[in-house]
Amino acid sequence: MTHGTRSEGELANGPVPAGRHAVVVGGGLAGVTAALALADAGVRVTLLEGRPRLGGLAFSFRRGDLTVDNGQHVYLRCCTAYRWFLDRIEGAELAPLQDRLDVPVVDVARPEGRRLGRLRRDALPVPLHLGRSLAAYPHLSLAERAAVGRAALALKGLDLADPALDDQNFGDWLTAHGQSARAVEALWDLVGVATLNAVAGDASLSLAAMVFKTGLLSDPGAADIGWAHVPLGELHDRLARKALDSAGVRTEVRARVTAVRADGDGGWSVRVPGETLQADAVVLAVPQREAHELLPAGALDDPERLLGIDTAPILNVHVVYDRKVLARPFLAALGTPVQWVFDRTAASGLTEGQYLAVSQSVAQDEIDEPVAVLRERYLPELRRLLPRTRGARVKDFFVTRERAATFVPAPGVGRLRPGARTKAPGLYLAGAWTATGWPATMEGAVRSGVGAADAALGALGRPRPRHLFAIEEAA
Numbered sequence: 001m002t003h004g005t006r007s008e009g010e011l012a013n014g015p016v017p018a019g020r021h022a023v024v025v026g027g028g029l030a031g032v033t034a035a036l037a038l039a040d041a042g043v044r045v046t047l048l049e050g051r052p053r054l055g056g057l058a059f060s061f062r063r064g065d066l067t068v069d070n071g072q073h074v075y076l077r078c079c080t081a082y083r084w085f086l087d088r089i090e091g092a093e094l095a096p097l098q099d100r101l102d103v104p105v106v107d108v109a110r111p112e113g114r115r116l117g118r119l120r121r122d123a124l125p126v127p128l129h130l131g132r133s134l135a136a137y138p139h140l141s142l143a144e145r146a147a148v149g150r151a152a153l154a155l156k157g158l159d160l161a162d163p164a165l166d167d168q169n170f171g172d173w174l175t176a177h178g179q180s181a182r183a184v185e186a187l188w189d190l191v192g193v194a195t196l197n198a199v200a201g202d203a204s205l206s207l208a209a210m211v212f213k214t215g216l217l218s219d220p221g222a223a224d225i226g227w228a229h230v231p232l233g234e235l236h237d238r239l240a241r242k243a244l245d246s247a248g249v250r251t252e253v254r255a256r257v258t259a260v261r262a263d264g265d266g267g268w269s270v271r272v273p274g275e276t277l278q279a280d281a282v283v284l285a286v287p288q289r290e291a292h293e294l295l296p297a298g299a300l301d302d303p304e305r306l307l308g309i310d311t312a313p314i315l316n317v318h319v320v321y322d323r324k325v326l327a328r329p330f331l332a333a334l335g336t337p338v339q340w341v342f343d344r345t346a347a348s349g350l351t352e353g354q355y356l357a358v359s360q361s362v363a364q365d366e367i368d369e370p371v372a373v374l375r376e377r378y379l380p381e382l383r384r385l386l387p388r389t390r391g392a393r394v395k396d397f398f399v400t401r402e403r404a405a406t407f408v409p410a411p412g413v414g415r416l417r418p419g420a421r422t423k424a425p426g427l428y429l430a431g432a433w434t435a436t437g438w439p440a441t442m443e444g445a446v447r448s449g450v451g452a453a454d455a456a457l458g459a460l461g462r463p464r465p466r467h468l469f470a471i472e473e474a475a
Helices: 029-040 080-088 128-135 142-156 163-167 170-176 181-196 205-216 232-246 288-294 303-308 371-385 387-391 442-460
Strands: 021-025 044-048 060-063 066-069 074-076 102-107 116-120 225-227 250-252 259-262 268-272 275-279 281-284 311-321 330-334 340-343 354-360 394-407 427-429
Touching: 021 029, 021 268, 021 275, 029 044, 029 080, 029 232, 029 281, 029 442, 044 275, 060 232, 066 232, 074 442, 080 442, 102 181, 116 128, 128 142, 142 181, 142 205, 163 205, 170 181, 170 205, 181 205, 181 330, 232 250, 268 281, 281 288, 281 442, 288 303, 311 371, 354 371, 371 387, 371 394, 427 442
Parallel strands: 021 044, 021 281, 044 250, 102 330, 281 427
Antiparallel strands: 060 066, 074 225, 102 116, 259 268, 268 275, 311 354, 311 394, 330 340, 340 354
């Protein structure tokens, strides 16, 4: 980049139309969504991303002949905003949903031949859609299954708009509603750890109730699982970039913003090394600590609240075997440190053998462990879990780590999460950590981008694009 302010003739994507200009800082799902929504409404948009790619924490990289996702990401049928995003970038067919929820759950502590249980739904109304599956779930006793049903009905009756739920932890609520430690491990945490990145005792009741009410108790098909059958970079970088280009968005990567300043005449100046951009609106779609650094004085009543939103890690263990060892697309595990195992063979481009990704949430105790230590821990566990691995050769073993993968969904976090609007006219916030009502998921990120774009469009006097996903903005 040259020093000074670049003229429109120097922009990466060529001349842009006159009119209102918005700058979106951050090219993760929240930022890409905000940029697309603003551009679709006729606003001239510049998207600035410090990394050399788009996609935020849901990205891919090359390792030899493999294309590797940094972590396994899934979504549910109830993730209507992320599904809108996939449609908008023309990627829905590359990340299909199950026809019907079906989760194999293997308990290695049980005798071989009696280890497999399934969580699946029937074509019946809520809550009967899960009744047959729960009644036959072998990893809980008959009394525990009955107690789970009663707790689910109590959960369904909670009012998600009640702020008092945010002050309670989910684990205490489950205990008060008759849930045994085994029920928490074999059912509630099986789902909750993967979606919240916290065990029940460390999770806000508000966020946990939102996950279970929306995913399992709102619509029979709400929890059907979808995942990318291609590398995440194909969706969140290549197809996202193509959609941004088609919408007329100027996209700059390796462009780390160093300052955001109000001009005094209602406009904004956004600094990157060697350039200052002028804007009518700015969307900060960056992690909370980076947003705190960039926020001008007075933009939030208590900006230090952002620093109170802690982060939690996720670890992914990647193993390439010389043969097929897992017959299913994925499974969940009990009685072992292993949580969820996914077959990434086809998506990675591997043509011989099988490539498995082991997704480990709540990884605070392991995130900094050496690869050799993790190898010694997880290969024997996979041999216990998957009998076919016992005669297989490990061709590759590696680890990916996201130390700040999600925000911590602890009790009280709801009070810390800001909405899209700031007190500075023309400045908006986006990111899964903002007040979306959702935990830190791809769905939450997209919802935040829509909310920020909505708020900006109102201030810019632009109508909302008709095709934009409908969302109620969080206060």
